[in-house]
Amino acid sequence: MMTPATWFGYVFELLPGLVTALQLTGISLLLGYPLALIFAVLLDGKNRVVRWVVLALVELGRGIPLLVLLYIFYQGLPQVSIIPSAFTAAIWAFTWSTAGYGTEIIRSSLKSVPQGQLEAAKAVGLRESDRFRFVVLPQAARIAIPPLMGLAIIMFQLSSLAYVITLSEVMQSAYFLGTKTFNYLPVFLAAAAVYAAVTIPASALVTSIERRLGRHV
Amino acid sequence: MESSTIPYLRAQGVTKDFGSVRVLDDVSMDINSGDVVSIIGPSGAGKSTFLRCINLLETPTEGVLEIGDFRITIGPGHKHATKKELSTLRRNVGMVFQSFNLFPHLSVLENICLAQRRVLGRDKDAARVRAFELLDRVGLSDKADAFPGRCSGGQQQRVAIARSLSLDPQVMLFDEPTSALDPEVGAEILAVMRELADDGMTMIIVTHEMAFAQEVGDRIYVMVDGRIVESGAPAQVMTNPTHERTKKFLGAVLGR
Amino acid sequence: MFLYILQGLVWTVIITVGGFTFGAVVGVGVAAARVATSRIVRIIARVWVDVIRGVPPLVWLFVVFFGLAEVGLRLTAFQAAILTFSLIASAYLGEIYRGGLAALGKGQVEAAHSLGLGRFDILARIVSPQVLRTVSPSMVTYGIGLMKDSALASTIGVVEMTFRANQVTQNTGQGLTAFAIVGAIYLAMSIPLGVWARRVDNRMREKYVVA
Numbered sequence: 001m002m003t004p005a006t007w008f009g010y011v012f013e014l015l016p017g018l019v020t021a022l023q024l025t026g027i028s029l030l031l032g033y034p035l036a037l038i039f040a041v042l043l044d045g046k047n048r049v050v051r052w053v054v055l056a057l058v059e060l061g062r063g064i065p066l067l068v069l070l071y072i073f074y075q076g077l078p079q080v081s082i083i084p085s086a087f088t089a090a091i092w093a094f095t096w097s098t099a100g101y102g103t104e105i106i107r108s109s110l111k112s113v114p115q116g117q118l119e120a121a122k123a124v125g126l127r128e129s130d131r132f133r134f135v136v137l138p139q140a141a142r143i144a145i146p147p148l149m150g151l152a153i154i155m156f157q158l159s160s161l162a163y164v165i166t167l168s169e170v171m172q173s174a175y176f177l178g179t180k181t182f183n184y185l186p187v188f189l190a191a192a193a194v195y196a197a198v199t200i201p202a203s204a205l206v207t208s209i210e211r212r213l214g215r216h217v
Numbered sequence: 218m219e220s221s222t223i224p225y226l227r228a229q230g231v232t233k234d235f236g237s238v239r240v241l242d243d244v245s246m247d248i249n250s251g252d253v254v255s256i257i258g259p260s261g262a263g264k265s266t267f268l269r270c271i272n273l274l275e276t277p278t279e280g281v282l283e284i285g286d287f288r289i290t291i292g293p294g295h296k297h298a299t300k301k302e303l304s305t306l307r308r309n310v311g312m313v314f315q316s317f318n319l320f321p322h323l324s325v326l327e328n329i330c331l332a333q334r335r336v337l338g339r340d341k342d343a344a345r346v347r348a349f350e351l352l353d354r355v356g357l358s359d360k361a362d363a364f365p366g367r368c369s370g371g372q373q374q375r376v377a378i379a380r381s382l383s384l385d386p387q388v389m390l391f392d393e394p395t396s397a398l399d400p401e402v403g404a405e406i407l408a409v410m411r412e413l414a415d416d417g418m419t420m421i422i423v424t425h426e427m428a429f430a431q432e433v434g435d436r437i438y439v440m441v442d443g444r445i446v447e448s449g450a451p452a453q454v455m456t457n458p459t460h461e462r463t464k465k466f467l468g469a470v471l472g473r
Numbered sequence: 474m475f476l477y478i479l480q481g482l483v484w485t486v487i488i489t490v491g492g493f494t495f496g497a498v499v500g501v502g503v504a505a506a507r508v509a510t511s512r513i514v515r516i517i518a519r520v521w522v523d524v525i526r527g528v529p530p531l532v533w534l535f536v537v538f539f540g541l542a543e544v545g546l547r548l549t550a551f552q553a554a555i556l557t558f559s560l561i562a563s564a565y566l567g568e569i570y571r572g573g574l575a576a577l578g579k580g581q582v583e584a585a586h587s588l589g590l591g592r593f594d595i596l597a598r599i600v601s602p603q604v605l606r607t608v609s610p611s612m613v614t615y616g617i618g619l620m621k622d623s624a625l626a627s628t629i630g631v632v633e634m635t636f637r638a639n640q641v642t643q644n645t646g647q648g649l650t651a652f653a654i655v656g657a658i659y660l661a662m663s664i665p666l667g668v669w670a671r672r673v674d675n676r677m678r679e680k681y682v683v684a
Contacts, residue, residue, distance in 0.1 A: 062663075064621075068656050122307065124336065125332055139320075160532060171529075185536065185541070192533070195529055199528070
């Protein structure tokens with residue numbers, strides 16, 4: 001019969017999967033966030049072609065479900081003879097998605113910096129790159145951090161999707177465990193607990209950071 | 218208040234359209250070095266817009282601007298000002314805003330040093346020295362390391378004035394500097410501005426403070442509906458206005 | 474191939490619309506529980522929302538489909554998908570409502586009380602219209618996200634677009650084409666919806682800039 005000990009045993013067996021999930025999320029964010037910043041800046045640039053290309057990349061990253069992106073890289077590329085590993089395909093898909101959503105967040109935060117700040121920076125003679133570097137970017141960063149952290153938590157949850165391309169993260173381990181023990185419900189609840197144990201404290205952290213940042217400005 | 222024969226600042230035929238609305242209509246003004254000039258008038262008359270055209274925060278639809286050696290003609294067929302020209306212009310023309318616009322993520326000291334270092338290329342120590350001089354002048358030496366969020370409105374505005382002065386501009390523009398402050402606090406700012414005027418700074422002030430405009434200043438311009446309807450010595454304009462519209466405005470404002 | 478995949482769109486739409494609608498209705502209850510006078514109710518609601526939102530949708534799908542089957546409740550993949558997404562949507566939409574409610578402030582309700590309006594009238598005529606206007610952009614954005622999440626239903630066997638694309642890939646090996654089609658269909662839906670969302674947002678902002 002199901003005992004707490006057994007259940008915790010399940011949780012324990014899922015932990016290596018958690019490590020993989022965290023790795024996947026971490027790397028994707030590390031690659032995706034800077035990409036998002038670059039995209040956000042390029043979108044306000046002067047070159048029309050660049051703007052359209054970047055816009056397309058962003059809209060594709062946002063408009064296509066992450067699951068489909070995963071399949072595209074893992075199951076789709078082999079059609080043109082590119083055969084990535086599960087982890088690699090996952091990184092590409094997650095990075096693209098992160099960059100897509102991240103760009104929106106960063107653009108919105110750049111726009112949220114009060115107009116008066118830009119005017120004061122102009123009036124005092126700062127050139128455009130200095131205006132961006134010293135006045136706009138620091139303030140935009142403060143506005144962007146809470147939503148970007150929220151995005152990170154969502155991406156972590158979405159790492160569960162990598163299960164479909166046979167990446168051995170939490171869900172994959174859970175599924176195998178389920179088929180082995182036939183105790184699907186407890187096993188999946190154990191998986192739920194593993195995720196919740198990370199996301200709920202993380203969300204609370206984001207809320208408190210949000211509050212503290214709001215007080216400063 | 219000596220006047221040289223050649224005006225230091227000259228605006229000619231400045232016109233500004235926002236879509237189909239003409240906000241400024243052929244506004245011209247000559248300002249000599251050391252002059253202190255006030256612009257008054259009803260809201261929406263274009264006073265702030267005109268001020269912002271002088272340092273090209275707004276680009277006029279048409280007009281000619283001469284400030285010291287800097288000259289630019291704006292209009293169809295003329296090139297836009299280059300970034301370098303804009304930078305030189307703004308180095309010589311300081312601006313103080315109604316909403317202060319201090320950089321909230323930098324300390325008071327850093328606010329005053331940033332432009333000195335990045336625009337004038339002064340080194341860290343020279344900038345700090347100048348910053349402290351200016352903070353002293355506006356009476357805020359003890360607030361050097363504070364952040365704008367912890368300063369009162371009056372203090373913030375004084376820091377803003379110090380920040381603009383840190384570039385040693387030739388002209389200072391004031392866009393309703395006291396409108397966002399309590400009357401008492403506003404008086405402090407006006408006192409600082411009075412000192413600046415006495416020290417010979419060329420100043421253009423858009424304001425609703427009639428008493429200040431009358432007492433401190435060589436000339437008053439009255440703007441209504443985008444045009445200058447009256448100009449002259451403060452005493453004359455305030456007590457003996459000639460133009461109908463001026464009378465109406467002053468009547469409402471001064472309660473006569 | 475295109476037509477075969479396109480047929481899956483029907484399921485996508487049904488799951489999205491169904492999940493959103495049920496979620497929107499139940500979400501009202503969730504929001505009410507979150508601001509209830511009873512502390513216990515508030516805490517339970519808070520835990521409910523945090524747990525549902527803290528766990529990936531895929532896990533909930535599995536819990537509902539595989540897990541419940543174990544304790545005797547055998548649902549079809551379709552039923553499981555609608556149920557799961559409805560529950561998840563109720564948590565998210567409930568929070569969106571709550572945010573809109575908080576933004577409204579007490580003043581409106583107090584003014585209504587002082588005019589003698591009854592509870593139902595206040596809710597229906599004063600609070601709901603304003604809250605809905607404030608939160609409709611967020612609701613549309615969530616709806617778009619839900620539509621994308623519906624692709625997850627393919628993992629438990631609902632024969633929607635992603636599922637079909639998988640089948641096609643296994644049969645023909647033309648994965649890139651198949652999934653490009655799926656991606657294109659999603660884009661064709663989400664981009665116009667996104668434009669609509671922005672328009673709703675702009676119209677909402679306009680209405681509030683009164684004086």
